[in-house]
Amino acid sequence: MWERAIVIGGGFAGKLAAKALSSYFQQVNILEADREYKDPVPRKRIPQGYQPHVLLKSGEEAIEKLFPQFTDELMKNGSIGSNFTRDLKWHHFGFWKDRFTGDLNMVQQSRPMLEWHLQKRVDRVSNITTRYETMVKQLIVNRKQNKVLGVLVKSFKTGMEEELYADLVVDASGFGSKSIDWLKTFGVEVKEEKVWIQLFYATRLYRLKKQERLDWTNLLISPSFPENPIGASIQTIEENRFSVTISGYANDHAPQTNEEFFAYAQSLPVSDFVNFLTQAEPISDIKIYKIPNQVRRRFDLARQIPEGFLVIGDAHCRFDPLFGQGISVAAMEALELQSCLHQTKRLDIGFTRRFHKNIAKQIATPWEMAITEAFRHPKIKGKNSFLxxxxxxxxxxxxxxxxxxxxxxxxxxxxxxxxxxxxxxxxxxxxxxxxxxxxxxxx
Known part of the structure; x- marks a missing residue:
């Protein structure tokens, strides 16, 4: 085992990466800028925490490999089980999909519940520690050997700065990552691919006025450009609640009042969404989250990234959240990290480049799926293939x-x-x- 690994960021990608690292390092230190949290509630530094999150089957399977019986624990604590093709009522490009019992059984819950359970599992791993209210300011690199040595951090509690040393540093700090700026100071350029989608999400929690039995667990009305530019979804979550979301692209106005929220619902091509709203009552404010662009950072193409510095999760690629790919891809990347560590004997002979190339292959498919759909919208432009x-x-x-x-x-x-x-x-x-x-x- 190597001595120490540092993970920047304690979100989904950071927690999953830390578990992957824990079998190969004596110590794994997660550095998290947010405060410690004890309950499954949205976190201050995670504005998208109020929005619905989907755990795809690939992500569920990857998390289960890292944390056995994880889905069983979720179900025992109130997560909702559903069958993808039976319990999802889905309107897409003018048609309702016929529903039947297939082989894709899923679990679903709010993001705070999923993340809270993940943190509890991380806390059980003896050689993983989480240091809260700690910001990473810079990488420490041996320029002669082009090898990462650790990070310079600042404590929000004390205001003090200190150097922390490690054999491996993983940046899982999300889209706000400073990795590109850090690498620039060492002469490393990282290209970005961007598609400006100007997406808004407006989400509100509801409860049914009467405990009526619905014939679906989730309702999805997909945007079908150019005929229907608005998307809408209703996701059943724990405690008999429903996460109700309306989304729009290309800088559409986000609904901020009851009247605007309902007006968007009425503009949809089918009445099911409005019918639900008339049977339910809101139990939260409308929470709005905006995503200006999808961004893929090409660490796999960059040259001379210091050995021992890896970037995963949204820090590497931010997808269109409408497709629910981010958490699942992060889980798959963590498994890939585990696999790469299992196969290597040294961390300083092309390990960083191999890892980034491997996860670039995992990113390519969901990225292509998301941008292909985005380019249907007449106002969304970007570099695309002749196909x-x-x-x-x-x-x-x-x-x-x-x-x-x-x-x-x-x-x-x-x-x-x-x-x-x-x-x-x-x-x-x-x-x-x-x-x-x-x-x-x-x-």
Missing amino acids: LPFKHWYTKRLYQASAHDPFIYITLARVMNLIRTPLHLFHPKVVTSIVFGWQKKNV
Whole structure:
């Protein structure tokens, strides 16, 4: 075992990375800028904590490998179990998808509950410690050997600065990461790929006025550009609550009042969302979160990144949260970190570059899925491939065909959950249905 690893940031990516590191380092220190928290409530430094979060099947499986029986603990403490193709009522490109019991069983809950349970599991690992109210100011690097030595930190409690040394430093500090600026001081340039989506999320918690039984667990009305630019979702979470969200792209106005929230609901192509709101009562304020862009930072292409400095999670790539990919990709990256450490004997011979290249492959698929859909919006522009018109034609037909073809729907669901590659969308049965037509049904 190596002596010490430092993880910058105690969010999802940081906790998962710390667990992956704990089998290979005597000490793992998480440095978290926020205060310690004892209850499953939104954290001050996590403004998106009020918004709905999805744990894809790939993420659930990755977390389960790092923390066995994790999903069992969630279920015992109030998480909601659902079957993806049976319990999700989904309107997409003009059609409701037929519902049936498939093989994708999921767990769902609020973000604070998921993160709180993850923190409790981290606290049980004897060689992981979390140091709160601590900000990392700079990397410490041996320039001659181009090797990271540790970090310079500042305590919010005392105002004191100190140097902390380590064999490996993992930046999991989220989109606000300073890693690109830190690397610039050592002459390392990291390119960024950006798609300006100007997305807003407006979320409010509701309870049903009467304990009526709904015939769905989740309701999703996907934006279908250009016909329907507004997205809406209702997610059942713990304590008989519903996380109700309206989203819009390209700098649309976010609803801030009851009247605006309801007006957006009325603008949707189907009435189910409005029907729910009339049966429910709000139990929170409207919480708005805005994401100006999707950003992929190409650490895999950068040269001379100091050995022993790794970047994961949103610090590496921030996805469009509408697709629910961020937590799951972070979990998959943590597993990849564990695998890379298992296969290496030294941390100073191309280890950093190999790791970044490996997770770049994991990032590529969800990134491509998200930006392909974003470019359907007439106001969203960016660098794209000449294949984009074909992708838009094929996937639109795919989405519509999946509404009434169980094989296509379950194939799509597996790809969306990152447990199958997009190549499965070109299975002969899928291609045949799309190329030679599919039976339209009424909305």
